[in-house]
Amino acid sequence: MNWFKYASPPAFYPLAGKMAPWFLAAAVLLGAIGLYIGLFAAPTDFQQGDSYRIIFIHVPAAWMSMLIYVVMAFWAGIGLAFNTRLSSMMAHALAPTGAMMTFIALWTGALWGKPTWGTWWVWDARLTSELILLFLYIGYMSLAAAIDDPRKADKASAVLALVGVVNVPIIYFSVQWWNTLHQGASVSITRSPSMAAIMLWGMLVMVFAFWSYCIGAVLVRVRHIILERERHAAWVGEARG
Amino acid sequence: MQWNSAAEFFAMGGYGMYVWGAYGVSALLIAAELVILIRRGRTLRETSGRSPRPDDRNP
Numbered sequence: 001m002n003w004f005k006y007a008s009p010p011a012f013y014p015l016a017g018k019m020a021p022w023f024l025a026a027a028v029l030l031g032a033i034g035l036y037i038g039l040f041a042a043p044t045d046f047q048q049g050d051s052y053r054i055i056f057i058h059v060p061a062a063w064m065s066m067l068i069y070v071v072m073a074f075w076a077g078i079g080l081a082f083n084t085r086l087s088s089m090m091a092h093a094l095a096p097t098g099a100m101m102t103f104i105a106l107w108t109g110a111l112w113g114k115p116t117w118g119t120w121w122v123w124d125a126r127l128t129s130e131l132i133l134l135f136l137y138i139g140y141m142s143l144a145a146a147i148d149d150p151r152k153a154d155k156a157s158a159v160l161a162l163v164g165v166v167n168v169p170i171i172y173f174s175v176q177w178w179n180t181l182h183q184g185a186s187v188s189i190t191r192s193p194s195m196a197a198i199m200l201w202g203m204l205v206m207v208f209a210f211w212s213y214c215i216g217a218v219l220v221r222v223r224h225i226i227l228e229r230e231r232h233a234a235w236v237g238e239a240r241g
Numbered sequence: 242m243q244w245n246s247a248a249e250f251f252a253m254g255g256y257g258m259y260v261w262g263a264y265g266v267s268a269l270l271i272a273a274e275l276v277i278l279i280r281r282g283r284t285l286r287e288t289s290g291r292s293p294r295p296d297d298r299n300p
Contacts, residue, residue, distance in 0.1 A: 107267070
């Protein structure tokens with residue numbers, strides 16, 4: 001099977017159309033299981049009471065916000081380096097969902113911060129760098145929308161995406177590098193998680209639900225972008241005769 | 242099951258406003274994104290008058 005075939009928009013368009021419903025269905029199923037574990041099965045936390053249940057959306061959204069940015073910068077960079085149409089379209093399709101995930105992470109974080117820290121917001125490293133991530137997404141989308149020529153828009157926004165990627169490790173390691181109010185990672189690949197098993201499971205299932213949702217939504221959006229851009233190209237070809 | 246009644250569930254041990262504020266806004270945003278995606282897809286299909294294909298040269 002030649003995977004490069006799917007690098008061309010006309011070939012990728014039907015493939016994305018076939019895959020998107022499966023990812024969205026998986027998101028619904030995993031979301032239902034995750035919410036059941038998070039809201040019904042998992043016990044009340046002995047320190048934070050039931051306010052901790054915000055973790056089941058806060059952590060998946062925060063992870064997605066960073067992951068989507070890295071993937072977006074990757075595709076934007078590929079588009080910039082190899083001038084491949086679909087890569088840039090993919091980057092543009094990822095941005096709105098990534099921005100939404102960043103906003104959800106900030107919003108749920110504020111609602112979790114108030115009962116646990118006594119404040120909605122502090123200018124500590126973790127929160128500030130996550131806010132910068134939101135501005136990077138907004139800046140990327142605004143820049144791409146502000147330039148009429150799609151190829152120029154792809155290039156300019158790709159540079160912004162690539163420069164901004166430096167912020168992602170800053171977000172991730174901020175709780176280690178600086179003395180922050182935000183707690184350290186509860187889940188890490190280098191040591192066993194500091195959470196009860198049922199809470200951890202609920203969170204992981206929600207992570208996969210968010211993951212599936214993001215992939216499904218982005219595939220639907222990339223189809224729209226393909227349609228808009230390729231139709232324009234066809235129209236130009238027709239006008240030229 | 243951690244709850245004895247629906248009221249207890251919605252109260253969330255006194256943190257109802259925070260927990261439901263977080264879940265509610267997240268659900269609203271995701272629903273809004275889906276609605277926007279569905280509408281945009283519908284508009285794109287309607288403007289072409291039939292199921293469109295990207296490689297169409299003579300619509």
